[in-house]
Amino acid sequence: MSSHLPVDNRSALTNGEQPVVRRSARGLRVPPRLRGIWENPEVVLGPLFWGLFRATTQHERTWLYPAGPAGVSIPGIQPVRILIVGDGPAAGCGVLIHELGIAGTLARQVAEHTGRGAVVTVIAQPDASARSTLKRLDGVDLVGYDSVVLMLATTDVFCLTGRRSWRHSMTELVGLLTSSGAASVFVTSAASMHLTRSLVPLARRLTGDHARLLDTETQQICDLTGTQMIALDAANDLTPRTYAKWGRRIGAHIIPFLRSSPSGW
Numbered sequence: 001m002s003s004h005l006p007v008d009n010r011s012a013l014t015n016g017e018q019p020v021v022r023r024s025a026r027g028l029r030v031p032p033r034l035r036g037i038w039e040n041p042e043v044v045l046g047p048l049f050w051g052l053f054r055a056t057t058q059h060e061r062t063w064l065y066p067a068g069p070a071g072v073s074i075p076g077i078q079p080v081r082i083l084i085v086g087d088g089p090a091a092g093c094g095v096l097i098h099e100l101g102i103a104g105t106l107a108r109q110v111a112e113h114t115g116r117g118a119v120v121t122v123i124a125q126p127d128a129s130a131r132s133t134l135k136r137l138d139g140v141d142l143v144g145y146d147s148v149v150l151m152l153a154t155t156d157v158f159c160l161t162g163r164r165s166w167r168h169s170m171t172e173l174v175g176l177l178t179s180s181g182a183a184s185v186f187v188t189s190a191a192s193m194h195l196t197r198s199l200v201p202l203a204r205r206l207t208g209d210h211a212r213l214l215d216t217e218t219q220q221i222c223d224l225t226g227t228q229m230i231a232l233d234a235a236n237d238l239t240p241r242t243y244a245k246w247g248r249r250i251g252a253h254i255i256p257f258l259r260s261s262p263s264g265w
Contacts, residue, residue: 065126066092072099072107076117080110080258081144083182084122085133086151089191089246091124094238098122101240102151105247106254113255121145129155130169134176142180147254149230150177153190153218157211167217174225184257186250187222188230189215228253 073079084090084103092101098120107118123140125132130152142148150173156166170187177185190211222229230253235242 064094064096066096066098066101068097070098070123071119071121072103073120074107074111074118076111076115079117079119080114080146082106082110082118082120082254083142083145083148084120084124084151085137085148085177086124086188086191087128087133087154088124088126089154089238089243090122090149090151091126091128092122092243093126095240095243101243102247102250105244106149106251109248109251110255110258113251114258124151127155128152129159129161130166130173131161134169134173137173137176142177142182145180145182146258147184147186148177148180148182149250149254150174150185150187151191153211153214156214157190157207160206160210161214163213163217166214167221170218170221171225174221174227178225178227184228184254186228186230186253187218188246188250189218189232191232191246 084106090102092098092103095101098104103120103122107120110116110120111118123136125136128136133152152170152173155161174185174187219229221227230250232246232249235245
């Protein structure tokens with residue numbers, strides 16, 4: 001999400017997929033030459049909204065990212081291994097070190113409640129989508145993690161990714177993670193959709209509606225696969241306080257599973 005990072009502005013629709021259809025206003029006649037754009041708004045509006053959001057917030061702290069190792073370690077016996085996979089919020093958007101992001105809060109909470117060490121590893125890209133994340137995890141060794149947390153939707157919401165494309169990629173992702181051998185897998189709701197106050201009202205409304213649509217799809221995937229979905233509270237900025245709240249929420253779901261796992265305490 002840095003202004004220097006390339007963003008794939010192409011629609012996330014896959015071949016043969018029907019896009020998200022928004023009904024036209026009653027009585028409104030759309031010229032034939034514009035009908036394709038009207039029926040497929042994500043083709044034009046997705047890149048437009050994403051570019052507008054980046055342009056209007058490029059000087060804000062929300063584009064800062066941690067430097068150094070991608071993770072946080074708390075010394076202790078039998079360290080709990082947790083993997084966070086995702087986009088901007090997972091990558092620590094808005095803070096300079098992961099200790100102030102979700103990884104830091106989660107590591108400290110797990111270590112405190114289990115009496116063990118904690119190693120939280122982050123695999124995240126600021127502009128990651130569900131589809132690009134699926135490709136990035138290809139070949140990554142996921143064996144040995146006690147818990148995996150999947151945090152996505154920011155890029156897909158602002159690019160208005162098609163519902164079927166999202167469902168396909170997320171189903172593949174959840175299936176990959178649940179078959180990786182991790183004791184538990186969790187998926188969060190859209191993390192930063194309430195941070196769109198820099199957008200014009202129309203763009204804010206459309207991206208907000210799309211976030212809810214993708215969350216509904218995600219919940220259905222979780223229900224079908226028996227995966228737990230964690231709802232994240234609304235936030236107006238990505239700050240250490242926001243990450244602490246989200247980290248504690250995620251930790252509250254992970255810790256009971258660690259206790260009941262074969263390596264639990």
